[in-house]
Amino acid sequence: MLKKVVLLVPPGTTPFEFGVICEVFGIDRSETGGPSFDFAIATARPGPVRTSLGFEMLIEQDLSVAAEADLIAVPAHAFGDYDPAYLDVLRAAEQRGAWVLSVCSGAFMLAEAGILDGRRSTTHWMYTERLARDFPSTTVDRDVLFVSDGKVVTGAGTAAGIDAALHIVRTELGAAKANVVARRMVVPPQRDGGQAQFIGNPVPECASDSFAPIADWMLENLSEELSIADLARRALMSPRTFARRFRAEMGATPAAWLNRQRLLRAQQLLEASEESLETIAAECGFGAASVMRHHFAKTLKTTPTAYRKMFAPREAG
Structure with a gap:
C-alpha cells in the first residue's frame, strides 16, 4: 500500500514540477474521499536549495527520511553531476520494491542511478535524443505522456508529471481516489494521446x-x-x-x-x-x-x- 512519499530536491529543481508532486501527494484529501500520504521533502544537503529560476527553497530534511518510503519522486532539475547520495536512495528504493517516479529531466537521475537499464522510459521531447544517446541501456519512447515499467515511472515534460503521478495513485488506490485528486486539480483523471502532439506545433x-x-x-x-x-x-x-x-x-x-x-x-x-x-x-x-x-x-x-x-x-x- 502506498503510504509514505518522499520528494527529492536536487539543486536547480524546477518549481512547476516540484509543485506537481506536492499537489498530488502532499495534500490531505481524506475529507473528500481522496488519499492522504505521509509526505516529506528531502535534499542531500539540508538548507537553502537554489531553484532553476534563481530563488531558494529552505529544505530542512536530509535523505535519511527516504529510507522506508513507498515512493521516491524526482522532479525536473538542472543537468550536472549528481551527488551520489541521491543515486544511492534511488537504487535502494528500487531494490526494496518501492515506486520511483521522475518528471521531465528527472529521468536523467534515474538513468544515472542505473535503474532505467533494460527498461522503457521517457522524458521531455526536447531531451529524448540526449537520454537515448547518453544512456543506451534504456529504450526511450518520445511519443508518450509517461512510461510505467514495473514500478519505475518516467513522465514526459511538465504537466505530463500529473498524468504519471495520477497513474501511480490509480494503480495503488483505485480510480475513485485518483479521480478525487484530479477533480481538485481541475485536470482530466486520465488523458489520451501522447507528447508527440506537442512537438513542433x-x-x-x-x-x-x-x-x-x-x-x-x-x-x-x-x-x-x-x-x-x-x-x-x-x-x-x-x-x-x-x-x-x-x-x-x-x-x-x-x-x-x-x-x-x-x-x-x-x-x-x-x-x-x-x-x-x-x-x-x-x-x-x-x-x-x-x-x-x-x-x-x-x-x-x-x-x-x-x-x-x-x-x-x-x-x-
Missing part, C-alpha cells in the same frame, strides 16, 4: 472552453450510443469539423475519448457497487460485458473481475 488559440458543454453532456449520457453525427448536430458543426476540432482541443478522437470515459466510469462502478458486469457495461455504454472485457484487456491489461477483486472495498477482518 504552435500553441493553439484558446477556445474558451468551447467543448466543455458537449463533453459534460457526453459524460451524462455515456449509456447512449453517441455517434459523431449526433454529437456534431448538438455542437452545431459538420461531422468533419466536429471531429477535427474535438481532437485538437481534447487531445483524442471523440471515439477514443468516449472509450476512456466509459472505462473510467466502469472502474468507478466496479470499485463502489455490486452491480453485475452486464449492468455496468450497459450503464457505461459498452452494451455487453464481453465488449467491456475487451476494452479492459486492451487498455488496462486486466479484466473487470480482476479489477473489482483488486480495488473493491474489503470488509475489515
Whole structure:
C-alpha cells in the first residue's frame, strides 16, 4: 500500500514540477474521499536549495527520511553531476520494491542511478535524443505522456508529471481516489494521446472552453450510443469539423475519448457497487460485458473481475 512519499530536491529543481508532486501527494484529501500520504521533502544537503529560476527553497530534511518510503519522486532539475547520495536512495528504493517516479529531466537521475537499464522510459521531447544517446541501456519512447515499467515511472515534460503521478495513485488506490485528486486539480483523471502532439506545433488559440458543454453532456449520457453525427448536430458543426476540432482541443478522437470515459466510469462502478458486469457495461455504454472485457484487456491489461477483486472495498477482518 502506498503510504509514505518522499520528494527529492536536487539543486536547480524546477518549481512547476516540484509543485506537481506536492499537489498530488502532499495534500490531505481524506475529507473528500481522496488519499492522504505521509509526505516529506528531502535534499542531500539540508538548507537553502537554489531553484532553476534563481530563488531558494529552505529544505530542512536530509535523505535519511527516504529510507522506508513507498515512493521516491524526482522532479525536473538542472543537468550536472549528481551527488551520489541521491543515486544511492534511488537504487535502494528500487531494490526494496518501492515506486520511483521522475518528471521531465528527472529521468536523467534515474538513468544515472542505473535503474532505467533494460527498461522503457521517457522524458521531455526536447531531451529524448540526449537520454537515448547518453544512456543506451534504456529504450526511450518520445511519443508518450509517461512510461510505467514495473514500478519505475518516467513522465514526459511538465504537466505530463500529473498524468504519471495520477497513474501511480490509480494503480495503488483505485480510480475513485485518483479521480478525487484530479477533480481538485481541475485536470482530466486520465488523458489520451501522447507528447508527440506537442512537438513542433504552435500553441493553439484558446477556445474558451468551447467543448466543455458537449463533453459534460457526453459524460451524462455515456449509456447512449453517441455517434459523431449526433454529437456534431448538438455542437452545431459538420461531422468533419466536429471531429477535427474535438481532437485538437481534447487531445483524442471523440471515439477514443468516449472509450476512456466509459472505462473510467466502469472502474468507478466496479470499485463502489455490486452491480453485475452486464449492468455496468450497459450503464457505461459498452452494451455487453464481453465488449467491456475487451476494452479492459486492451487498455488496462486486466479484466473487470480482476479489477473489482483488486480495488473493491474489503470488509475489515
